[in-house]
Amino acid sequence: MPWISRATVERVKQEFKDDLKVSSGDHAVSLEVPKSRLKDLLKHLRDRERFVHFVDMTCIDFPEDPRRFQGVYILYNPDENERVIVKTWAEDCRLPTVTDLWPGAKWAEREAYDMFGVEFEGHENLRRMFMWEGYEHFPLRKDFPLEGIPEQELPSLTEVLHGRTDPPSHDYEVLHTKVPTLEDLERTEKARLKKRTQLVLNWGPLHPGTHGTIWFLFDLEGEFVSQCDIILGQLHRGMEKIAENVYYFQFLPYTDRMDYISAICNELSYVTAVEKLLKIEVPEKARYIRTMFAELQRINSHLLWLGTGALDLGALTVFLYAFREREKIMDIIEGNAGYRLTSCFLRIGGVHYDLAEGTLDVVKAFIKDFPNKLKEYHMLLTRNRIWLRRTKDVGVITREDVHAYGLSGPVARGSGVPYNLRKLEPYAAYDEVEFDIPVGEVGDVYDRYLVRMEEMRESIRIIEQCVKKLEKLPKDAPYLNKDHPAVMPPKEDVFMSLEDMVQTFRIVVHGENAPPGDVYSSAENPRGELGFYIYSKGGGKPYRLRIRSGALYNLSIFPKLIEGRTIADAIALLGSLDPVVGETDR
Amino acid sequence: MSELGIALLITLVKIGVLVGLALGVGAYLTWVERKLAGHIQARLGPNVVGPFGLLQPLADGIKLLTKESIIPRGADVPVYYLAVVLALAPAILLFAVIPFGPGFELFGREIKPIIADVNIGLLLIFAMGSLLVYGTIFSGWASNSKYAFIGSLRKAAVIIAYEVVLGFAVLGVVLLAGTLSTVGIVEAQIERGVWFVFYQPVAFILYLFCMLAESGRVPFDIQEAEAELVTGYHVEYGGMRFGVFPLAEWYLNTVALSAIAVVLFFGGWSGPNILGPFSPYFWFLAKTFGLVFFVLWLHWTLPRFQARDITEIAWKIMLPLALVNLVVTAVVLYVLGGE
Numbered sequence: 061m062p063w064i065s066r067a068t069v070e071r072v073k074q075e076f077k078d079d080l081k082v083s084s085g086d087h088a089v090s091l092e093v094p095k096s097r098l099k100d101l102l103k104h105l106r107d108r109e110r111f112v113h114f115v116d117m118t119c120i121d122f123p124e125d126p127r128r129f130q131g132v133y134i135l136y137n138p139d140e141n142e143r144v145i146v147k148t149w150a151e152d153c154r155l156p157t158v159t160d161l162w163p164g165a166k167w168a169e170r171e172a173y174d175m176f177g178v179e180f181e182g183h184e185n186l187r188r189m190f191m192w193e194g195y196e197h198f199p200l201r202k203d204f205p206l207e208g209i210p211e212q213e214l215p216s217l218t219e220v221l222h223g224r225t226d227p228p229s230h231d232y233e234v235l236h237t238k239v240p241t242l243e244d245l246e247r248t249e250k251a252r253l254k255k256r257t258q259l260v261l262n263w264g265p266l267h268p269g270t271h272g273t274i275w276f277l278f279d280l281e282g283e284f285v286s287q288c289d290i291i292l293g294q295l296h297r298g299m300e301k302i303a304e305n306v307y308y309f310q311f312l313p314y315t316d317r318m319d320y321i322s323a324i325c326n327e328l329s330y331v332t333a334v335e336k337l338l339k340i341e342v343p344e345k346a347r348y349i350r351t352m353f354a355e356l357q358r359i360n361s362h363l364l365w366l367g368t369g370a371l372d373l374g375a376l377t378v379f380l381y382a383f384r385e386r387e388k389i390m391d392i393i394e395g396n397a398g399y400r401l402t403s404c405f406l407r408i409g410g411v412h413y414d415l416a417e418g419t420l421d422v423v424k425a426f427i428k429d430f431p432n433k434l435k436e437y438h439m440l441l442t443r444n445r446i447w448l449r450r451t452k453d454v455g456v457i458t459r460e461d462v463h464a465y466g467l468s469g470p471v472a473r474g475s476g477v478p479y480n481l482r483k484l485e486p487y488a489a490y491d492e493v494e495f496d497i498p499v500g501e502v503g504d505v506y507d508r509y510l511v512r513m514e515e516m517r518e519s520i521r522i523i524e525q526c527v528k529k530l531e532k533l534p535k536d537a538p539y540l541n542k543d544h545p546a547v548m549p550p551k552e553d554v555f556m557s558l559e560d561m562v563q564t565f566r567i568v569v570h571g572e573n574a575p576p577g578d579v580y581s582s583a584e585n586p587r588g589e590l591g592f593y594i595y596s597k598g599g600g601k602p603y604r605l606r607i608r609s610g611a612l613y614n615l616s617i618f619p620k621l622i623e624g625r626t627i628a629d630a631i632a633l634l635g636s637l638d639p640v641v642g643e644t645d646r
Numbered sequence: 647m648s649e650l651g652i653a654l655l656i657t658l659v660k661i662g663v664l665v666g667l668a669l670g671v672g673a674y675l676t677w678v679e680r681k682l683a684g685h686i687q688a689r690l691g692p693n694v695v696g697p698f699g700l701l702q703p704l705a706d707g708i709k710l711l712t713k714e715s716i717i718p719r720g721a722d723v724p725v726y727y728l729a730v731v732l733a734l735a736p737a738i739l740l741f742a743v744i745p746f747g748p749g750f751e752l753f754g755r756e757i758k759p760i761i762a763d764v765n766i767g768l769l770l771i772f773a774m775g776s777l778l779v780y781g782t783i784f785s786g787w788a789s790n791s792k793y794a795f796i797g798s799l800r801k802a803a804v805i806i807a808y809e810v811v812l813g814f815a816v817l818g819v820v821l822l823a824g825t826l827s828t829v830g831i832v833e834a835q836i837e838r839g840v841w842f843v844f845y846q847p848v849a850f851i852l853y854l855f856c857m858l859a860e861s862g863r864v865p866f867d868i869q870e871a872e873a874e875l876v877t878g879y880h881v882e883y884g885g886m887r888f889g890v891f892p893l894a895e896w897y898l899n900t901v902a903l904s905a906i907a908v909v910l911f912f913g914g915w916s917g918p919n920i921l922g923p924f925s926p927y928f929w930f931l932a933k934t935f936g937l938v939f940f941v942l943w944l945h946w947t948l949p950r951f952q953a954r955d956i957t958e959i960a961w962k963i964m965l966p967l968a969l970v971n972l973v974v975t976a977v978v979l980y981v982l983g984g985e
Contacts, residue, residue, distance in 0.1 A: 261792050269874055283796070283953060372874075374864055374950025380687040446865050446949045627796075628952035631874050 063089040064137075064144040068109055075104060087336045087579040090132075090145035098148045099156050102133065106161055111135040111144060113479070114162035114466040115582075116608040119150070119172045120595055123202045129178050131155050134580055134593065134608070138463070138477070141484055145580065150178050157183040164465035167616045175200035175300075190293030190645060192240040193248040199298055206305045249277065252289045257281040261627065265294045269372055269631050272641030274615075276630075283626045288619045292612075295645040303605035307571035308334050309408055309548060311605070316402035319611065319643040322361040322586045324353045324393070326643075327406040329583035332487045333592035334408050337579045338546045338572060345530070345537040346410035347489040352423070352526035353393065353405060354488065355519040359430070360389040361586035362512050362519075366437060369509070369635035373450050378440055385433050388426055395419060408572070409547030410540030420527050427520050427527070434516060442513070451506035455621040455633040458503060466613040469588030471637055474511045475503030481584040493525040505636040546572035571600010580608075587611045587638055607646050611639040652755070660761050664741055672897040673703040679896075679942050686946045706889075713885035718790050721882070725788035730887050733781030736774040737894040740902035743767035745829045747915045747926035759927075760829060767828035768820065771906055772813060775860055778899065779805040782879050785891070789882035797878025800868045800953045807960035808859040814968035815852035818975040819910045822846070828906075832914030843911035848971045850911045852964055857907060857941070859956065861899040864945040868953045904937035905930070 073080055081092040093101045105111040113136035120130045129150040136143050157180040159166045169180045170189040177198040256279055263276035273294035279287045303311045315330045316323040367382030390400045396416045397405035441447045457475045472479045480497045482490040498514035500507025542549040548567050549560035576598040582591030588610020595604040614637045622630050684691025692699030745760040779802055786798020819842050823834035843850045859866040870878040880891040917929030
């Protein structure tokens with residue numbers, strides 16, 4: 061995706077004169093302003109230069125700098141298809157909030173507050189995002205150790221309930237970092253939602269309707285939701301912290317475990333970002349293999365969405381029909397990557413294995429058969445009166461909200477915003493294949509349903525083209541760019557040739573040695589834009605790696621949409637937003 | 647033995663046979679449903695316990711019976727247990743007024759294959775149907791759980807709405823037959839040689855909806871709604887106490903209401919004589935299970951309505967329809983001279 065154009069920068073510069081510092085790297089253009097001018101600049105960019113789409117907000121910790129925290133805002137201009145990064149230094153751990161400009165920033169700012177302790181002046185509800193109320197540390201600060209701060213282990217729930225402490229069921233020799241107790245969670249719940257009406261209904265943390273461990277609080281007036289809050293963090297594993305402490309290639313398997321339903325898409329997004337940073341060319345064959353598998357994974361993910369979404373609305377059979385097809389894709393992935401779910405198939409610079417024998421035949425059989433199955437799903441649901449009644453005009457998202465909340469993926473496209481990074485910022489081989497972007501009109505649950513159903517059809521088209529291309533390519537074409545010093549050679553070469561072995565050893569021991577600079581690169585995941593903002597100071601580990609999760613931003617509009625609707629709508633709406641907790645919590 | 651004693655004995659035997667059959671059929675319907683669902687969903691269904699998985703209901707029963715009893719803290723214990731009884735009893739009592747076949751002579755006595763051949767059979771059915779809701783309400787109330795409570799309230803709203811519709815829908819048949827007795831209704835159909843479903847198609851469709859709503863089947867299973875309410879009103883029950891609720895609601899109730907539909911609309915036991923004396927029973931059961939099959943089929947195909955829609959449909963669409971149907975039937979009957 062192109063970054064902000066020189067002309068625009070000049071225009072902005074005229075407005076802000078010396079306050080504005082522009083630095084343009086290879087993969088990002090960033091504007092830096094002092095904190096006092098930040099709101100003016102953001103407002104100017106939004107209103108005058110049409111950078112209306114909020115992409116992400118995060119912080120970076122520089123302990124050696126007296127100002128310490130730097131705020132990073134990423135914005136997007138849908139008219140010109142341009143991005144820009146705005147940076148500013150926080151003073152006394154404080155930054156102004158931008159929630160009045162983009163409501164979508166509210167969770168990002170809460171996360172920054174939670175992880176760095178940066179306070180946002182004017183934020184309406186500045187509470188911890190992932191950690192519980194009363195937790196006193198800020199995990200993403202550089203002085204917070206990776207293994208956590210050891211504290212005394214807390215008694216287990218059984219011990220609390222039965223008053224049994226002897227013998228203790230925990231080994232006090234092994235000290236752990238603090239975990240939330242029941243009291244902590246109760247305090248968190250009370251802090252998040254002030255009861256206004258009849259009944260507070262807890263949905264979660266473990267609830268079959270939430271597709272993972274999300275904790276919804278509904279304040280109900282009869283069956284109508286008068287307010288709703290979402291408590292995230294049950295699956296928070298501190299991925300960003302981990303990323304700062306491992307080499308680039310070591311972080312790859314972690315990306316599988318974010319949106320575990322579309323592992324290959326996550327990997328693709330991550331390796332694309334790293335390859336941009338390290339300037340690695342990817343061989344043609346690898347690009348096509350990546351595209352093909354990413355699209356297979358997209359169908360796989362959409363099928364899971366379809367199955368569980370229909371299951372939530374009571375259509376029990378669609379679930380198993382979807383899983384029948386999913387199984388075939390799983391088999392294809394397993395046959396090539398060796399694993400089914402968290403496949404870790406891609407590598408920086410290519411893919412792990414060459415295509416397995418017969419893969420293309422299986423894929424061809426699958427894409428020949430799949431359109432019929434799609435018809436079957438349509439037959440079961442699309443014209444079904446009950447389905448229409450449950451989904452039509454439920455949770456309508458306007459185009460303005462799409463930009464203001466930073467929505468992406470099928471959720472954005474369901475509202476008629478053709479925001480598809482496969483077209484806007486082509487990665488892998490997406491610029492060499494033909495496909496259309498289905499968009500909705502109204503932006504309700506039904507439109508998002510149709511968009512996803514059509515996307516599966518488009519994915520089939522892409523796969524078809526990839527198969528054709530891959531069949532033409534010679535069998536011994538390289539699938540990994542092992543000439544680049546930061547790319548690990550294939551395993552069979554490592555055992556046969558000395559140079560490859562040395563290269564592998566060097567990467568494993570010292571890391572990839574990335575150049576300093578920052579890069580933001582994102583990919584179109586089944587659940588929206590999955591972006592990686594990498595700030596590198598050189599060396600084998602990223603200084604800061606921010607994961608921009610599409611699912612998190614898509615979920616952030618949920619409380620607004622559900623107000624005044626019933627909890628039966630909540631389930632339909634949640635299904636259409638389709639969050640995966642592994643990605644929202646990271 | 648006195649006349650009364652013999653009559654009592656015969657009734658007791660009938661009750662014994664019926665309760666045994668009902669519970670057995672209810673249990674085996676779980677197997678049927680799972681097998682059917684399996685085939686609808688392109689999988690096998692139970693096939694491990696016994697041939698074709700035929701012993702699966704027994705295994706389930708043993709598992710449910712041997713489970714530890716867990717009662718939630720703060721539960722209203724007497725009501726908690728009462729709910730189980732109140733869920734099961736009306737569902738079984740519904741069978742009391744179902745005629746399975748014509749009367750026959752045994753040892754010089756006329757025996758009717760119906761437990762209570764009362765002249766207000768249909769009223770009893772409505773009464774039992776309304777009583778069913780107490781099991782749900784009590785379980786929702788006594789469990790001390792919000793999910794259960796919301797589920798039971800939903801069910802109560804549905805039952806209230808659909809009992810009214812059901813009453814008006816069935817009144818058309820009552821007008822045609824001129825009696826509230828279930829045996830009388832079947833005999834009226836046999837006499838005329840035509841099933842009432844042809845005279846009262848609207849009433850039948852309305853009845854079908856009510857049947858689905860009362861037995862909590864898809865698309866009206868809002869009180870369970872796995873996704874929103876986990877499983878609704880019986881979420882806090884465990885072991886056989888849990889097992890009783892689906893047994894009563896999903897199976898016994900479905901079978902009983904299907905049987906009543908057969909009585910009202912499909913001529914009860916009437917049908918060509920193909921199996922000699924067993925022919926009426928065969929026809930009755932075949933029709934009943936045909937309807938049960940239809941309900942199961944719907945269950946595994948359709949999505950679910952939401953609570954608001956269900957009551958809305960009942961009050962705004964189905965009740966007026968039922969009223970119009972009733973008035974038209976009455977007028978036509980009057981014009982034709984009460985044939």
